[in-house]
Amino acid sequence: MKVKISQRYVYHKVGVIEIDINKExxxxxxxxxxxxxxxxxxxxxxxxxxxEKIDNAIDKAEFxxxxxxxxxxxxxxxxxxxxxxxxxxxxxxxxx
Numbered sequence: 001m002k003v004k005i006s007q008r009y010v011y012h013k014v015g016v017i018e019i020d021i022n023k024e025x026x027x028x029x030x031x032x033x034x035x036x037x038x039x040x041x042x043x044x045x046x047x048x049x050x051x052e053k054i055d056n057a058i059d060k061a062e063f064x065x066x067x068x069x070x071x072x073x074x075x076x077x078x079x080x081x082x083x084x085x086x087x088x089x090x091x092x093x094x095x096x
Contacts, residue, residue: 012068015057019050040096043085054083 021042029042043050069077073093076082086093 009065010067011063011065013058013061013063014068014072014074015054015059015061017050017053017057019053021049039087039090039092040085040094044096 026039026042029045030037033041067077068074073084073086074082076095083096084094085096
C-alpha cells in the first residue's frame, strides 16, 4: 500500500524602497485632474519612478517563512502578490 504525504510551506519576500516625488509635479497633477486623482493614481501613472527599483529590492530580499499577511499593511491573503504605498507626509497609504 502506498501513501502519499505532502506538506506545503509558504515563504514570502518583501521589497521596500523609498522614492522622492517632486511635490510641485504632484500638486500640478492634482490640479490637472481636478482633484479626482490621488497619490495612488499618481504612482500608478508614473511607474517609471519605482517599478524597476522595487523589482530589484524583491530580488535582493531574503525569504521569510509564512505568507507575510497582516504585517506592514499587507492583508490580501488570496493574492499571490500585493503592492502598497505609504506616505508619512500626507498621512496616507494603501494598495496599488
